[in-house]
Amino acid sequence: DAGVIQSPRHEVTEMGQEVTLRCKPISGHDYLFWYRQTMMRGLELLIYFNNNVPIDDSGMPEDRFSAKMPNASFSTLKIQPSEPRDSAVYFCASSSRGTAYSNQPQHFGDGTRLSIL
Amino acid sequence: EDQVTQSPEALRLQEGESSSLNCSYTVSGLRGLFWYRQDPGKGPEFLFTLYSAGEEKEKERLKATLTKKESFLHITAPKPEDSATYLCADSGAGSYQLTFGKGTKLSVIP
Numbered sequence: 451d452a453g454v455i456q457s458p459r460h461e462v463t464e465m466g467q468e469v470t471l472r473c474k475p476i477s478g479h480d481y482l483f484w485y486r487q488t489m490m491r492g493l494e495l496l497i498y499f500n501n502n503v504p505i506d507d508s509g510m511p512e513d514r515f516s517a518k519m520p521n522a523s524f525s526t527l528k529i530q531p532s533e534p535r536d537s538a539v540y541f542c543a544s545s546s547r548g549t550a551y552s553n554q555p556q557h558f559g560d561g562t563r564l565s566i567l
Numbered sequence: 568e569d570q571v572t573q574s575p576e577a578l579r580l581q582e583g584e585s586s587s588l589n590c591s592y593t594v595s596g597l598r599g600l601f602w603y604r605q606d607p608g609k610g611p612e613f614l615f616t617l618y619s620a621g622e623e624k625e626k627e628r629l630k631a632t633l634t635k636k637e638s639f640l641h642i643t644a645p646k647p648e649d650s651a652t653y654l655c656a657d658s659g660a661g662s663y664q665l666t667f668g669k670g671t672k673l674s675v676i677p
Contacts, residue, residue, distance in 0.1 A: 454610075481663055493611075493654070493667040506664065541610050545663075552618050553599045553658045556665060558610035 454559035456542050462565045468530040471562045474523055475544030483556060484517055484527050485541040499525065532566045539563050569594040571657055573668035580645055580675050588640040588653055588671045596660025600638045602631050603654040611654055645675045
């Protein structure tokens with residue numbers, strides 16, 4: 451089975467530009483998560499979806515960040531306008547549904563390394 | 568607020584020198600304690616899930632254990648290829664979110 455696929459792997463752009471990160475989750479997974487990883491703060495959850503519906507976006511840092519999931523096999527994370535402090539590695543992960551008392555593990559893509567100059 | 572604390576931050580071992588990594592968590596109603604391995608330039612790779620105190624899981628040289636407030640990742644006779652950052656994460660009552668620790672960077676020297 452193919453894992454979670456993210457694109458692009460690397461993105462370098464200038465401050466003020468729009469950035470779009472893409473993710474294809476594992477087929478059949480109900481949940482999709484977007485994370486950001488930095489040396490200072492580690493892995494932080496930005497937003498997650500269940501069956502294509504955003505459930506919790508409390509981790510999205512500012513209105514400059516937005517995420518969509520138009521169908522079960524595709525999601526985007528957009529930053530507009532981008533700022534140097536947005537530089538980080540952004541990961542997408544997906545998981546299947548758990549039970550009432552337990553969660554299934556999340557499976558991660560290899561991330562997008564974003565540099566804003 | 569849920570907190571996950573890993574120690575040590577970094578660990579350097581000689582090949583064959585066994586040791587343990589610690590993960591302490593504060594969440595109530597644990598829905599899973601997850602261990603991941605992360606190599607440079609890669610995403611976290613899932614290793615184990617533990618759901619209840621006393622549970623143990625093993626894979627090759629790794630064994631994960633769980634108590635009510637801690638989890639340990641035991642590494643037996645490590646090899647250089649075990650060098651990576653090991654992350655733990657928990658998930659609590661009514662949530663599908665994971666809260667991650669900062670990780671332990673393990674270096675195994677030949």
